[in-house]
Amino acid sequence: MSPRGKAVMGKTIRGFAYQLAKEYGKSFPESWTTNGMAGENWFMGFRKRHSQLSIRTPEATSLARLYNSYNFEPHNIWNADESGFTTVQTPAKIIAQKGAKQVGSITSGERGTLVTICLAINAIGHSIPPFFIFPRKRYKDHFIRDGPIGSKGVGNTSGCIASNEKNVLLILDNHSSHCSISVINYCRSNGIVILTLPPHCSHKLQPLDKAVYGPLKKFYNGAIDTWMRNHVGQQFQIYDIPGVLKNEIPRAVTPNNILNGFLACGIFPLNPNIFTEQDYICLTQNLTVTQNNDSDLSILLNENVPDDIDEPYHDIREGDEWLKCTMCLEWAHSKCANYDNYFTCPYCID
Known part of the structure; x- marks a missing residue:
């Protein structure tokens, strides 16, 4: 596949192995189901059985x-x-009295x-x-x-x-x-x-x-x-x-x-x-992260974060911080995410 520019990573092969094992009714460890892929030991054995394969650093293919x-x-x-x-929906902007602290617009529900x-x-x-x-x-x-x-x-x-x-x-x-x-x-x-x-x-x-x-x-x-x-x-x-x-x-x-x-x-x-070159520069954000009593990490964007949010809108994975879009619930890396009040991904921003 690599000659055609379709690079295959180790995790991809492990995922295919798990799917094929299920499709053909083969027995496999329970950990495969938990992780959605074959284990590392299986991958090591796969490489030994196919000595013509090696792990390489790919070249860019246009x-x-x-x-x-x-x-x-x-x-x-x-x-x-x-x-x-x-x-x-996200309500459209309306005309309101200057100085008003709360300006409402009818929606179908809170969530x-x-x-x-x-x-x-x-x-x-x-x-x-x-x-x-x-x-x-x-x-x-x-x-x-x-x-x-x-x-x-x-x-x-x-x-x-x-x-x-x-x-x-x-x-x-x-x-x-x-x-x-x-x-x-x-x-x-x-x-x-x-x-x-x-x-x-x-x-x-x-x-x-x-x-x-x-x-x-x-x-x-x-x-x-x-x-x-x-x-x-x-x-x-x-x-x-x-x-x-x-x-x-x-x-x-x-x-x-x-x-x-x-x-x-x-x-x-x-x-x-x-x-x-500007398109390849990763955006950086100054994010404040604190530890609460429940050992859950919370991100302090500003005081306007809605009180009724009960799902995690951020996560720490392998030392990096990720933010979840409040509309479509998709995750994005914090250094690549733009946010206003609380994070909304580029697909959901008007």
Whole structure:
């Protein structure tokens, strides 16, 4: 795989070994299930059985080399990604009296329920209808009754994601679900070449994040504001999300936005020099971390952190601090995160 620019890390191989062991009904230690991958001892044995393999430091492989290997045409270059939409919107700014300490705006609740949607776009400005993932064990067709024409849906308790004449390039983020055995086998059988992006780079390298999801979430928040004003006393439910997105997706998923997204990421037309040295500088934040009586670490951003937050919005892993987005609940490294009051990731910022 490495000659094609698909570097495989040790943890990836251990993860594949665990998936294959489950698929073929092989016995394995309980620790494999706990960790979601094979153990280090298995990996050492794997290396001994395959002496032709070694651990190497990879060389940078450009996207241009990948293009030249497969000769992708623009209509066969696709980007797919998922994003969460909550039943509680971020209220738009309003006019208020100067000096007022508290200014309120009606929302459907204090904390929302997340529905994930997946979109796919290609380099000539085309898109496919959205795919909805509802946080329900049993999916019903009426969930997307008012949704965009052609949309599909599925139920999942977590609410999260999972034959061609020519090869198709599918650009995805680095989520583990995109690199499972079943996904790889399906893509291999259907002429789909998967290109996964490095961690914490999708806001720069993924067209959907660059030019589509930002406007979509801005339109979505405004639409819920209008919905709340027109439905006084009613609560916005997850089943209302498809109906709202039916009107807002055509406003955000436009050929112009899609083409600009591929252009801004340097994917098509291919531009290896799209990024400057400034883009590779990691942002630093002055973060204050304290230890409380429960041995849980808390981050003191400022006095405006909501009192009703009951989930951990930061964590310490291997000595580094991570922040969780208060809207989509995705994690980001503290040195790469921008925050205002409390952390909101770039995908959820208007």
